[in-house]
Amino acid sequence: MKLSLCIATFNEESNIHYPLDSAYDFVDEVIIVDGGSTDKTVEKAKSYGPKVKIFVESNPAMFHINKQKAIERAKGEWILQLDADESLSPGLKEEIRQLVKNSEFRVQNSESKKQEKKILDSQFNSEFSIHNSKFVAFWISRKNWFLTRFLMKGGQYPDYTIRLYRNGTVRFPCKDVHENVELIEGSKTDSVNESSKKTESVYKIGYLKNPILHYADPTFSRYLARWDRYTSLEADQLAQTFNVKRLTLNNTWLFIDYFFIKPKLTFLSMYFRHKGFLDGFPGFVFALFSSIRFWAIYIKWWQKRK
Structure with a gap:
């Protein structure tokens, strides 16, 4: 065979x-x-x-x-x-x-x-x-x-x-x-x-x-379902590195990184540096949601403190 x-x-x-x-x-x-x-x-x-x-x-x-x-x-x-x-x-x-x-x-x-x-x-x-x-x-x-x-x-x-x-x-x-x-x-x-x-x-x-x-991702609904699943998995991985139940300097930096730095750099890289704008409106949407996924990852990680 x-x-x-x-x-x-x-x-x-x-x-x-x-x-x-x-x-x-x-x-x-x-x-x-x-x-x-x-x-x-x-x-x-x-x-x-x-x-x-x-x-x-x-x-x-x-x-x-x-x-x-x-x-x-x-x-x-x-x-x-x-x-x-x-x-x-x-x-x-x-x-x-x-x-x-x-x-x-x-x-x-x-x-x-x-x-x-x-x-x-x-x-x-x-x-x-x-x-x-x-x-x-x-x-x-x-x-x-x-x-x-x-x-x-x-x-x-x-x-x-x-x-x-x-x-x-x-x-x-x-x-x-x-x-x-x-x-x-x-x-x-x-x-x-x-x-x-x-x-x-x-x-x-x-x-x-x-x-x-x-x-x-032939439909946006399917994309959002996969987006939700992937961000949940990435939040689990993040929890293995950063203890959400302890307030530390690293955790404070994590908030800044995931809410401001990573989204901005990701969008600029995908949409401008790698010319995502040439893919039209789908290219814009993909770059945008690829960027704000870090918000979802952080929020799901933060919720694990309960």
Whole structure:
């Protein structure tokens, strides 16, 4: 078995078609860990066919836990991990298909060792076979849909994330709402630093060229629901660092930081420095609510004193 598709779901009836429509036909199995959906997510997923395997678990606030459970159940040599509201772009699908198809270590259309080294040293490594021993994982860019369009500015693209990796080489730390997978110790390769002639351990992570399409926020209501969930998780993380029940100088500074400094700097960075204004009104709304989320995080943290 070469490729497993792994998805964690909870009440994703209206979205689950995104990953399944785009990937079901060329993966060997689909592992879905469902957090006890009360809609028809499970029924809809099962309707795609026998490749789909459903495992029902609890629905933890730290949703990466179920993503980790999904990849632990995968049997494929390689794992493609998608969210329930994500789809493979046509170019990415073909890119992965070609990578999986080539099972030997080689460079496609390579005519010399010099050309092979040039491709390996480039940022984009999809010219290599997926079974190339030089890589255990791949960064994939992501286009994020917000209200009426994909956000291409404001620091929202290319939004690289590791979503394709060799089974057993990565894990979710399950500590941060915005975390990526991390490589497990031992998933490294030794290389020689030419300047010092010392052997160093480096991660074997390549890049693919085409993006994942993330349909996260087609409506403002859905965005607000996710915004509320994420700020609650970030408030919990903040409480682990700052004791809300004790009035300290750090806590006083935290108020200033979260109510004045972080919102201002975030909006200026997203909307002006990273040209979020080029994304029109959706770009303005996204920059604004990304900025004032710090108010919500602080208020939720403050309420924990009771």
